[in-house]
Amino acid sequence: MEECCKSTKEILAMDEGSNVSVRGWVYRFRDFRDKVFMLVRDSTGVIQVVFRDDVAGEARKADIEASVVVSGSLRRDPRAPGGKELEAKSFRLVGEAKNFPITKDYSREYLLDVRHLWIRSRRMTAVLKIRHTVFGALHEYFRKHGYYEVQCPMFVKAAVEGGATLFPVKYVDESTVYLTQSSQFYLEALIYSLEKVYTIAPSFRAEKSRTRRHLTEFWHCEAEVAWAGLEEIIRVEEELVGYVVQKVLENNQEELKLLGRRIEPLERCKPPFYRISYDEAIEILERKGVNIKWGDDFGADEESKLVEEFDKPVFVCRYPEKVKAFYHKNDPLRSEVTLSADLLAPEGYGEIIGGGERIDKLEELVDKIKRFGLNPEDYEWYLDLRRYGSVRHAGFGLGVDRTVMWIAGLDHIVDAIPFPRTIRRAYP
Ligand code: 4AD
Numbered sequence: 001m002e003e004c005c006k007s008t009k010e011i012l013a014m015d016e017g018s019n020v021s022v023r024g025w026v027y028r029f030r031d032f033r034d035k036v037f038m039l040v041r042d043s044t045g046v047i048q049v050v051f052r053d054d055v056a057g058e059a060r061k062a063d064i065e066a067s068v069v070v071s072g073s074l075r076r077d078p079r080a081p082g083g084k085e086l087e088a089k090s091f092r093l094v095g096e097a098k099n100f101p102i103t104k105d106y107s108r109e110y111l112l113d114v115r116h117l118w119i120r121s122r123r124m125t126a127v128l129k130i131r132h133t134v135f136g137a138l139h140e141y142f143r144k145h146g147y148y149e150v151q152c153p154m155f156v157k158a159a160v161e162g163g164a165t166l167f168p169v170k171y172v173d174e175s176t177v178y179l180t181q182s183s184q185f186y187l188e189a190l191i192y193s194l195e196k197v198y199t200i201a202p203s204f205r206a207e208k209s210r211t212r213r214h215l216t217e218f219w220h221c222e223a224e225v226a227w228a229g230l231e232e233i234i235r236v237e238e239e240l241v242g243y244v245v246q247k248v249l250e251n252n253q254e255e256l257k258l259l260g261r262r263i264e265p266l267e268r269c270k271p272p273f274y275r276i277s278y279d280e281a282i283e284i285l286e287r288k289g290v291n292i293k294w295g296d297d298f299g300a301d302e303e304s305k306l307v308e309e310f311d312k313p314v315f316v317c318r319y320p321e322k323v324k325a326f327y328h329k330n331d332p333l334r335s336e337v338t339l340s341a342d343l344l345a346p347e348g349y350g351e352i353i354g355g356g357e358r359i360d361k362l363e364e365l366v367d368k369i370k371r372f373g374l375n376p377e378d379y380e381w382y383l384d385l386r387r388y389g390s391v392r393h394a395g396f397g398l399g400v401d402r403t404v405m406w407i408a409g410l411d412h413i414v415d416a417i418p419f420p421r422t423i424r425r426a427y428p
């Protein structure tokens with residue numbers, strides 16, 4: 001019977017009177033004395049099924065979230081979702097679902113405890129469909145623009161983004177290795193043959209603070225480009241983000257609507273995005289009464305305040321040396337700042353990309369590693385890249401989960417990924 005099943009979406013597009021079968025899960029159930037209404041959901045949507053007579057008795061055995069197969073004929077019903085309903089002729093309960101643990105609204109914590117079941121919800125399904133579009137669009141963009149996709153190790157020996165958030169792992173030989181914070185250094189090694197490379201992979205940060213936008217395991221989309229500087233890489237970033245947003249608008253109107261996401265701010269996200277300097281950002285924040293001084297890094301609060309001023313994403317360029325990792329190249333015209341840029345998303349979302357130009361001279365890099373209190377020996381192979389055919393280059397890392405959070409309009413990053421890993425949670 002399952003073999004000839006059609007999806008709910010296909011069925012709703014069929015003519016009245018068609019005889020069809022559908023398989024899926026019981027989404028809603030209403031029992032009247034003479035009949036039973038059931039909403040059956042599958043990956044494409046929901047369909048209303050009405051059961052009368054004997055077949056209603058069978059249907060009463062199915063609980064919410066049971067898996068079922070129903071055959072019947074299609075009729076018009078303006079009150080049903082999609083304007084049609086299936087009049088059931090036969091029914092089969094495939095897998096029962098006694099006492100499904102989510103029946104009404106629960107706290108975020110509870111829903112995280114039963115995440116393996118909550119991902120069936122229409123909200124989570126909508127987010128996951130948007131996320132699917134985002135990943136697809138990232139790959140498409142890079143492949144259309146001549147980038148090679150590469151894969152980098154997850155076990156690494158040294159920090160990229162500072163020691164504070166490293167996750168140590170005991171390796172096979174008992175030595176300590178770390179889970180990667182960023183594939184950047186490996187991407188830098190790969191530009192000497194492939195020139196333009198990207199990867200989409202997990203990155204790990206032992207983030208100690210609980211925030212709405214930090215995961216301990218997040219998906220990182222990183223790119224690195226030989227011969228490019230800050231300006232060129234900023235242009236890649238805005239084109240990429242514009243492309244991703246456009247693809248979501250093309251493919252996920254239904255999901256955005258279900259999530260209650262306002263479309264207009266997304267429609268505005270076409271390049272060029274705004275560009276301001278770190279100095280200007282400080283001025284804006286001071287004007288807004290934020291207690292901050294030149295040299296301070298921005299946290300989520302400062303970024304939210306800052307983006308209030310902008311109706312599409314904004315690049316903040318040239319951060320001070322000491323708030324950016326050691327590999328950032330200092331501005332040759334003004335050595336206290338770096339050739340760096342963060343992209344901040346509008347509507348309070350804040351940083352979604354970090355990137356910029358890298359130091360390409362050996363002495364400059366060794367000096368800076370020392371100035372940052374690090375040991376050049378830990379970065380031996382990375383220094384080699386400056387010994388053999390070094391070129392100017394730049395790159396960036398986009399947090400995919402944060403990007404999904406923004407595009408889908410979510411108020412917490414845990415809802416942007418099916419099985420979030422946070423400071424307090426690695427289950428289920
Ligand atoms: O700004 P970050 O730390 O930059 C880097 O890691 C560079 N090495 C990337 C590169 O140039 N190749 O991280 C990049 C982005 C951030 O802008 C943010 O979107 C995301 O990664 N991110 C996180 N997302 C979720 N949870 C966390 N704990 C994150 N940390 C960074």
Ligand code: MG
Nearest residue numbers: 342351353354
């Ligand atoms: Mg950053």
